[in-house]
Amino acid sequence: MNLAFTYFITPMALIIYLQRYPENKNYGYLYSAVWIGFFTIIQSLFAHKGMFVYDNGWNGWHNIWLNIALFAVLRVHYRKPAMAMLISLPAVVIFYLLFPFPLESLK
Numbered sequence: 001m002n003l004a005f006t007y008f009i010t011p012m013a014l015i016i017y018l019q020r021y022p023e024n025k026n027y028g029y030l031y032s033a034v035w036i037g038f039f040t041i042i043q044s045l046f047a048h049k050g051m052f053v054y055d056n057g058w059n060g061w062h063n064i065w066l067n068i069a070l071f072a073v074l075r076v077h078y079r080k081p082a083m084a085m086l087i088s089l090p091a092v093v094i095f096y097l098l099f100p101f102p103l104e105s106l107k
Helices: 002-019 025-048 062-079 081-098
Strands: none
Touching: 002 025, 002 062, 025 062, 062 081
16 A cells, blocks of 8 residues: 555655645645645545555654655755755755664665
């Protein structure tokens, strides 16, 4: 289920999110908030059903902040990819420092 969510559901949803993003800035904030809420609820339901398991100090409440960061950086990346990469690098370091995981688990 995690692979399906990662490689199929999320990319398709993000394409829809970007294609339908409103031009009006105020509507853009509301539009993003709805998507952030939707993703947070879906992730919470998956965790409740045991489809997502959180480790290393992470819990479902952290998904809210992660989704806010992800959707904000995604919108920046759509307009200015290089700037999004510059924003993402410190964010990765901060998340790793707050929620460390063993790097050998990536092998």
